[in-house]
Structures are given as C-alpha cells and as structure tokens.
Amino acid sequence: MKERIYSQLFSYPTKFPGDEECLAIELSPPSCELLQLQNEYVKIFINDVPTVTSPPYSSYYLEGSYCGVISSEIKKLYLRYGFTIEEELPDHLAVELEFLTYLLHTHASIEEDKESEAIEEDIQKMITHLQTWVPLMVKSIEKHHPKSFYCELAKAFLQYLTPNTSQIFKRDIGV
Numbered sequence: 001m002k003e004r005i006y007s008q009l010f011s012y013p014t015k016f017p018g019d020e021e022c023l024a025i026e027l028s029p030p031s032c033e034l035l036q037l038q039n040e041y042v043k044i045f046i047n048d049v050p051t052v053t054s055p056p057y058s059s060y061y062l063e064g065s066y067c068g069v070i071s072s073e074i075k076k077l078y079l080r081y082g083f084t085i086e087e088e089l090p091d092h093l094a095v096e097l098e099f100l101t102y103l104l105h106t107h108a109s110i111e112e113d114k115e116s117e118a119i120e121e122d123i124q125k126m127i128t129h130l131q132t133w134v135p136l137m138v139k140s141i142e143k144h145h146p147k148s149f150y151c152e153l154a155k156a157f158l159q160y161l162t163p164n165t166s167q168i169f170k171r172d173i174g175v
Contacts, residue, residue: 001104006157007097010056012046013037027156030149037149044141044150053144054137056093058129061136074099074129077122081106093134100126130161 005021013034022029030037045056059068067089075090083102088095103126107119138154145151 001101002160003097003101003104006153006160007094007101009153010097010157011094012041025156025160027152032149040145040148040150044145044148054140056137057089058091058093058096058133059089061133077125081122093137096126096130100130127161134158134161 002025005025009017009021009025016034016037017029019029032040044052044054046052055066057066057071058074059066059070062068062070071089071091074096078085078090078099081099081102083099085095090096100123103119103123107116107123110116110119134154135158138158141148141151141154
C-alpha cells in the first residue's frame, strides 16, 4: 500500500529509500548519500536554526502548537483500535499514515457490517484530517526547502491526497 511507503519515507531515514519504494509512488530516488538525507530530514522536520520551518505534526498547523487537543484526540482514536506508538508524537505524519494503513488492513479483514462501517468512518476521518493540514506543511516545505528530496516527496503525497483520495484508498482495499 502506498500509505505505508509514504509513512516510511516521512520517518527519519535509517536506510536509503529503495528504487522500488520510490517507483511505487512515482518519485525519483534521492540523489544524495544517506547521511545527507538524514541531515536534510533533521533540518526540515526536527531542528533548524532559528526554528523548525516544516514540522510534520498536525497540531502545529491546525493549533499553532505541539501536543494540543488534536494530538490528544488522535491518540484516543489510536487507543480505540489498540494501535500503539513508541517513539513519536501521535500527530506526526508518519504515525498518522501508519495508523491509516493499519485501519485499511483491519477493514480488509473484517466481515461484520457494523464494525466495517465504523472503520470506514474512521478511515474517512483520517483522510479528511490529512487533507486539512498536509497542504499547509507542503507549502512550508516548498517555501523553505524547494530543492530537497522531502519537497518532492511532500508534493507527491499531496497529489496522492486529493479530494478523491477516499476512492483511491477504497480501491486499494477492494471496498
């Protein structure tokens, strides 16, 4: 699923993205070494001077702070499904995409109509949530880091995350 690939690529790079991953989302592989990619990730998403310009957290774009109400609400949704996170805040883009992937897989394995409907609603809720804040993050990355691999990744993800995305996700899981 493309959501899993995006989740992995928006996480701190511990290995160089493979050609297969990049091709699956129609993105050119980075033209740098792993260390340079790691430095780029840190600069864009974690620690830039004087301030981080494009943090990958929904609460930053929707509330102007970290760990706000949105982060708390998302964490509650995760807990309802037994989805746990260890190293990141709940509203980090990679975590939100991993949870969406989890929901899609869960939905594909459920046969009960009521449970299936509830999961579909939560899938749609996550898609709508992503559509609300990801464009703001992409604009920030385009403005501050236009030549980076992550700018290309963000633009590719935004293109994938169109108003018709719910149909794309449903097709991915055979709904």
